[in-house]
Amino acid sequence: MGDLGRGVLYPREQGAVANVERRTPGEALAPFVESYWHVQWRTEEPFETKVLSHPNVHLVFEEPVPLVYGVDRRLFVRRLEGRGQVLGVKFRPGGFRSFAPGPVIELADRRIPAADLFGPEVDDVNRAVLRRSDTDAMVGPAEEFLLRHLPDPDPVAGEVAAMVDAITTDPALFRVGQAAEALHVSVRTLQRLFAEYVGASPKWVLRRARLHEAAARADQGVPVDWANLADDLGYSDQSHLIRDFTATVGVSPAKYARA
The missing domain is CATH 2.60.120 (Jelly Rolls)
Incomplete structure (x- = not known):
């Protein structure tokens, strides 16, 4: 495998x-x-x-x-x-x-x-x-x-790819405003670029990166301190993480980890 x-x-x-x-x-x-x-x-x-x-x-x-x-x-x-x-x-x-x-x-x-x-x-x-x-x-x-069918390279596409990489790998970025500030663009510019080039909003990309991390922690097969993880991922509290995970995956993070 x-x-x-x-x-x-x-x-x-x-x-x-x-x-x-x-x-x-x-x-x-x-x-x-x-x-x-x-x-x-x-x-x-x-x-x-x-x-x-x-x-x-x-x-x-x-x-x-x-x-x-x-x-x-x-x-x-x-x-x-x-x-x-x-x-x-x-x-x-x-x-x-x-x-x-x-x-x-x-x-x-x-x-x-x-x-x-x-x-x-x-x-x-x-x-x-x-x-x-x-x-x-x-x-x-x-x-x-x-x-x-190779088109000419688009330099903006490369810049946007770098933006996506930056906001999905920086553990300190939780909000679109933070991401825009770190990338030295306005929130509106960031939203426009993501709609044009990525196909999802910056808010969705940030949220999905947090869910990826939550699922990866759950898959490790060891007990997870969900309250600490929620804090690490920038959620307001454990309940916020649970609601977000459950709404997308269909089960709570604890139930997913036990599956």
Whole structure:
């Protein structure tokens, strides 16, 4: 089993049915693409995979047609049955803007046939990718396809990616106003850039990073001091953390940790 990655809920259960491998893009695509991910699964009984999504757009080669997944601001759930595989292209935050016809926020919470954005050629690439089962062999035609559609680099996209990285890795940033001040932009500018390039608001990105950390702590298999964790994550109190976690994941953090 490969590392399922931060944000994947119930990783032990999911790791029993799914294997994940990742690859880095070539130099030309690196400004746009964060990674490729290949998931293969085999399960006797239907299994629902659940993920606290990140602020990334994905192009996924899958049956019956490839799809573009906007940032899923809710809980991402996918039902796995029998045997199967998909290959995903995880774009950097802001990296999909040059491929999109409009602001990336228009893709939020949506799954769109890739042909609507890339043209019918992508369906042929989908078949070529899924005929293979080796990760590197699958990445080959996907990367060749993206290189044929490579837009000019957008320097603002790179700046926005750096902004996302800064506010999701700085444990001292809890509020949009704090983030804007740290990034030397106005709150309104930050909100506008995130709608145009990321596909989610700065408030959502900050909140989701806190939920990722809460789930990661719960997955460690050791008792968690939820009051201290709430304080560490900038919640007003333990009850605030519990409400936020439960509203998104569907169960309280304590119940999730016991699962």
